[in-house]
Structure formats: C-alpha cells, structure tokens
Amino acid sequence: MPLLAASVACAPALAQDAKAGRIKASSQCAVCHGQDGIAQLPTAANLAGQQEMYLVKAMQDFRSGARSNEMMTVVAKALSDADIANLAAWYSSIKVTVQPPQ
Template sequence: METSRPFFRAMVLFALALGTSGTATLVAAADVSAGRAKSVQCAVCHGPHGMATLPEAPNLAGQSEIYLVKALKDFKSGTRTNEMMNMVAGNLSDADIEDLAAYYQSIEIVVKESGQ
C-alpha cells in the first residue's frame, strides 16, 4: 500500500506530538516556499537544489524532514559539531529550521538507470 507524503508527514508529526507531551498538540505546518527562500545561504555548500557542490557537504535534497530538523537543532545547540554548521544553525529560529527541512524533503530525487 502506497501512502502519500502529506498523510505520512501528518501521521509522523501527530505521533511525535503524542510521544513528547503525552497528549496531541497542534503542530504548525512548515512552509516549503519560505524554506526555499531561506535556503539561499545553504546553497554555497549544499547546492542550489540541495545537491552538494563540495565533496565534504552532504546532499540535502529528498532527505527526511524529521532527520533534517533534528540535525539542524543539534547543530544549533552544539550537540552536533561542525564549525560552519554550528555558526549557520545558531542563527536559525525553530520556524526557519522547520521550513528548511520541509523544503529539502519536498525536492523529488530522480534516479536514472545507467545508459539512459
């Protein structure tokens, strides 16, 4: 059975809300368009569409929103360390982080068979 991404995302956010507070709370929807606009500063290392331009930078396109939110919050708090990412994430609000994560997750990755 195939599920749609928006439905799956809503269910994951609902489960997270239950798991963290014991009761369901409304979670503000992230803004993909705002994330796209905010991603300009990320493009230097991670490419204009989330495909890294530097060998040491990971591709962000198509990554899980949940993973990206956690990673950015960990960089912001210093739990995860990388000089550049700690500096960049330190200036992001929670809404910025959620918007960026939603944008990068929304980028569809297309894999081509060799020879095509």
C-alpha cells in the same frame, strides 16, 4: 466569496513552509548545499529529498552543539525553530531518484 476565502486560508501549511524555506535556503545554504540540495563541497551533505524529521534533527543538533561542523555550527546558531521547519519542508519536498551502478 466566503467559501473561496476559506479554501485559500486552508491551503496546506507545508507548501507555505517549503516556499519560505526555499527562499532562505537560496540565500544561506546554497553555497555549500546547492540550489537544489546537491552538495557543492566534498564535505557537505546532499539535502535534497532527505526526510523532514532527519533534517529537523540535524539542524537542531548543530544549533545545540550536539553535532559539530566548522560551518554548520556557526550557521545553525542563527536559525529559529521556524527557519528549521521551513528549511526541512523545502529540502524534503525535492524529489530524488536514484540509479545504482550496474
């Protein structure tokens, strides 16, 4: 079965990252940002469907102190580069559709 094994090993890395990100998001981010990335607090951002690069930069900026927020400044300090990549993969994988008011 070497061919099958090879095809499994070459499964898209993004899916793995998103899955790990979903698990971490569920335990550490969902209280404020919602299980599906829709904010639960008026001062929190919707993360669902944000672009991966934007999300990575936001978390890096909170971690470095370039961007400041009472909650995120604390939370981001504990995020590794892998955590940030996984969380960005997860939130950016959520499809968003918009409906402007008439």
